[in-house]
Amino acid sequence: MLRTVAAIVIDQVAPFEFGVLCEVFGIDRTEEGVPPIEFRVCGERPGEPIRTTVGAMLIPEHGLDAVDGADLVAVPAATLRDEYPEAVLETLRKAADRGAMLLSVCSGAFILGAAGLLEGRHCTTHWRHGQQLLDRFPTILLDPDVLYVHDGNIVTSAGTAAGIDACLHIVRQELGSAAANAIARRMVVPPQRDGGQRQYVELPIPECTADSLSPLLTWMLDNLKAEHTVAELARRARMSERTFARRFVAETGTTPAKWLIMQRVLHARQLLEDTQMSVEDVAEQSGFGSAALLRHHFNKIVGVPPKNYRRTFGGATELSA
Template identity: 85%
Template sequence: MLKTVAAVVIDKVAPFEFGVVCEVFGIDRTEEGVPAFDFLVCGERPGEPLPTSVGAQLVPANGLDAVERADLVAVPAATLRDDYPPAVLDALRGAADRGATLLSVCSGAFILGAAGLLDGRHCTTHWRHGQQLLDRFPSIKLDPDVLFVDDGNIITSAGTAAGIDACLHLVRRELGSHVANVIARRMVVPPQRDGGQRQYVELPIPECTADSLSPILTWLLGNLRVEHTVADLARRAQMSERTFARRFVAETGTTPNKWLTMQRVLRARQLLEATPMSVEEVADECGFGSAALMRHHFYKIVGVAPKDYRRTFGAATA
């Protein structure tokens, strides 16, 4: 059970990546049914200010001895360097040896690598640092193009917002979909950007970056079951097909058909997690038309078959 979370910080820690861990595990949401986490911020010298990567300071309240009682040890990103504090590396090795789960955000993977914890393990980091991580730790099994990698007791994530995905994935894995969804709603982020067991999402969920298409996207989310053509959507948006298609790609980063397919898969995942509906019923509800077509798109995007996903993340399992 995930009860105690230790965030291990060093000098030049990245505030956003540290904040991601704080946001998911450090805020009391017990009134909404989220179990309380004993959240510990740990440093080599408790009570002493640490410089962050942006000029502000951070003061860890706990020493590294507190890591010994953590179920999860989170390692936020920090400025890359040749050497990391030996005491921090020892604390991470000790946590791994006693069976704790370790999670890195962005370049925090370099700290895990320096502790020898990524040798022979599947992992990832920010795309800018992937080759550097591989050069420095050649025995790792790097997956450079993914949001995060779940390799059992070691979870590594890519840059910045991918840390949110990794944290929510871990919450879902350990505490179930409901808890992860509650936290995600409070954070106003999608709770869905993860893979099934040992499977990885390679592309972020496309979202709208401007207001002009927001009404039609909202309407589409409520009408996934209906077949849509670009011509129909263009008429609803009061645009020509060409203008609509161009605007859609500019604002969401993908085409209307790909966006719809992704949203249908996300809806299918919700139904597989939370309802006893059959795969055929889910396919119909989400607008795929057939279970075979849903299985094709689901496997392509999520990485596992719908039944395997339900076996891992369904309400009965959780």
């Protein structure tokens, strides 16, 4: 049963990620049927202000000793650094040893990692920091595509708003769906989102590292609807098929077929965001030919079906999904 939540804040804490913890666990919602939760804001030096990442100051009311006995110990994001306060790391280790649930929001996973609590664990963090987390803690089992990971007594979340998903997951598990739904309604967020963080990752067009294929790549982008074979592309580039295939990989880092699929997905993404085209028309305009083929490749690369992506990011009214 979730009765007490302790949020540990350190210098240069991120206010939004800290605010997520406050909003989910720190507000009395007993009138809406949510069981009472004692929320403690804890720091190394209680009563002394610490800096946030936006220039404001935050004053923790409690010291690290108030973490003792908390059912959930939460670590919001903070500016990345080489070392974290040893007193904070030791407090987290003690909480883990006594069986408390631990939660990190966004880059708060680096603090759990520095405490040695992610070794051999499945975990995640913001997609921009994933490789850095893996480089720093090579024994972790990183899943960069999800909104949150629950492994044993540790929950790690992806960037920023994914912390809401992780917090509501914990509420749902510990206090039931009714409590999670009540909190979500007050926050005006879905109780449970579809997909993972791949749908939020930037997908830049792979850059060509030399000039020789640039005209061909531009032509391919202008003709996404056309069928393209290696033989036809090699003739247009005035190379043998073998030489063309080798040169294409050398300059783009991938094969012609994979490069073309990625560009078609990127174009489909733009059409889903900016137009009212049906998914069938998006598939036709982006060169996939059928909605089924679009859904297959879109879901594989972006992580959600086209209709779910449009629901989240579409600026125009959806006519058909």
